[in-house]
Amino acid sequence: MFEKIFNGDLPLKGTQVAGSWDSLYNFLVWLSVFFFLLVVGGMVIFAMKYRADRQGAKAKYITGSHLLEAVWIAVPTVLLLIIFAWGYNVYRTMTHAPADAYEVRVIGKQWLWTFLYENGRTTVNDLYVPMNRPVKLIMTSEDVLHSFFVPNFRVKQDVVPGMYTSVWFEPTMPGKHRIFCAEYCGTSHSGMIGQVIALEAAQWKAWSAGKEIGPVPQAGLELTAAEKAHSGAAGAVLTLAERGAKVFAAKGCAACHSIDGSARPGPTLKGVFGHEVEFGDGGRALVDENYLRESIERPQARVVKGFQPIMPTFQGLVSETELSALLAYIKSLK
Amino acid sequence: MHDYLTHTRGLRSWLTTLDHKRIGLMYLFTVLAFFLLGGVFALLIRLELFGPGRTIMDAATYNKIFTYHGAIMVFMVIIPAIPAAIGNFILPMMLGAKDVAFPRLNLASYYIFIAGALVASSALFLRGADTGWTFYTPYSIRTNTTATLVLAGAFIMGFSSILTGLNFIISIHKLRAPGLSWSRLPLFLWALYATSIIQVLATPVLAITLLLLVFERLFRIGIFDPAIGGDPVLFQHFFWFYSHPAVYIMILPAMGVISEVIPVFSRKPIFGYKAIAYSSFGIALVAFIVWGHHMFVSGQSELANFVFSLLTMFVAVPTGVKVFSWVATMYRGRIRFNAPMLYAFGFLQLFTIGGLTGVFLATLAINVHVTDTYFVVAHFHYVMVGGAIMALMAGLHYWFPKFWGRMYPEGPARVSFALLLAGFNLTFFPQFILGSQGMPRRYWDYLPEYTMLNRVSTAGSWFLAAGFVYAAVYLWRAMRAGEPAPANPWEANTLEWQTASPPPHDNFATAPVVTDWPYEYRDPLVPASASRSLP
Ligand SMILES: [Cu+2]
């Protein structure tokens, strides 16, 4: 029962290391259950048994026992040393990347992840990696602290401006594994979510060669009917605005822009198209295709009134096709 | 006869008092007021997390609310609660003294605390602060909220903590009653002594760190901001060099309270007096060399991680000694279930979980996955709320008759205890599971799969709130119109009970002399006067 309570729902094991991690965790859970029962069980039993209102209640004068004290110093010390050594051992495996690992550079910034690959490709929030091959991330931040966390891999590493930190993993399970930002980084900290997309060899080859690949399911799941339908792979064709919606999500726009009128670090995009916008310097403009393009590629050019110039430039990060899709999508947000 | 409450009258006589008892109570009410404020923020946090996405506030507001909650609860509630509030009242009396060593300094400490608290709170009326109570750089340098005021406030409050620590250390050295040798010192005082050492030695480091951060924000001097040559990880080292020991400023006095309550209500000597006293110092010592366990994934070197993980394991040893000794004290006792004892039971249950999950966090590999998730949030709430606040409640009930000369009602106390214990576990246990599943902390929005457990946690917070509100109501009533309390309702041996309730202005009618250690509980009762010299 306790095992179920504690770890019946541990995240998927997306790597081998996750398995070693789970074993150590389980060990600690059981050990804790034992000590909890010892202490709290002892307390409850004594409290019942030696109640003051029992027949002939009388306390015995005891001031201590060196033997007992020696036991409860020695036994925990030994156990703790074992736990420490086990923990350090797993930790070493988690942190020492094999020399032949495939390297990806990672830049964190408020509030999205950018991934730079050897072959020159760049992606935002989606990290494409091969399965069954060690992958090493070399990470830094453009602004404040972030932390790269993939629960399915049981790895986490802070991403620090002004220095490189690294993390590695070898996915053994295909599909999408969630990336969280685990170090508080400001307003949209909880929106800084990406995914590791672990690909089978053939798909990986196609992706590295710059080809379109079909839809990838969530790790541990089959493709849902909706995903199949929406991918176009199953024959159904997406509208341009629908494709734009996917780009919007994948590029991390949602961390700063709502589509329902609510406040985020950036202005809501609901109903912006065709309306007039006012800038911090007092200027005005009509929101049309060209204005949207400028806002996405050179956001600092004109800054909307009441907002900080914090939107990163997406020049080179969105293709012409993606941009067209995005514009269609924004236009559709009434 | 005049007691300390009626000695002089009027608000002015309170605000300018040099009486440690009154100063203690002023701290107590100040702390409770902030506890109310911090508690309201906590309820708002839980309410926002009732479902994913926006529930009642936007992300920017949420970030401010959790910052206020953390900063208030740490700097204005838990750090001063037991040492400054209960400690001030009880320490001189346990020593058999008339007051602390420096009464004027004591009052000054109180006003410094108030000044700091006001400066920090003023941020609430300006642009607020959204740095989290940890102020991690470089975010805390760049945020355009009024973080500077919060930093300055915490800086000022630090002085109050240092001065109180000094006052206590000197009082314990200089003001012990004749016969009160070190080996007869009550464990609450040992704990306060260890706490004071931490306050005096660690707080200056925090003060300097916060000051540097204020300078960094105002003058861009390049200490912590990498954009101008600083090191953001350095801030974390400085910060935790204080804030790890600070955890023990919060928990050691709590342990001290428990060490008093359990023997009294078991009618037995404390089990292993020496081991408990030394373990306080063991904990205080180790506290200074384990700060890096907050930074296992910060980019700190592997060697540092190795050392900090190993050292942290040793925190568990003296802590275990205490816990086992408390349970052993109950063995073959004559156990009374008055509210202080119930809260001590609650403390043991919650603190045991808090302590055991601390071992998870000290274990390097495990830490990597669960750090910065709700697992950590649950862990430190089990230790600090489950431990420190439960002990505060134990202490408030235990010394209630001494504070006011009136008894609290036992029935309502049980009800609020049950509400608090259930509410606490309901609120925080699910957070361990959330954390193990990977839900990061400080998240305004979360994935739908975390909804269920978040709902349970939010529901738990309502039970907790009900328990505290109810306790406030019956304690307030009892304070004004409770049954009159005898001098020593629990038949306890420590000196504060060997004088009237409430005590006279000078604490003791005649100076007490100590002839035995405080845990000489023999059953059937040896009349107190046989082993203790009564006034
Ligand atoms: Cu973040």
Ligand SMILES: [Cu+2]
């Ligand atoms: Cu710590």
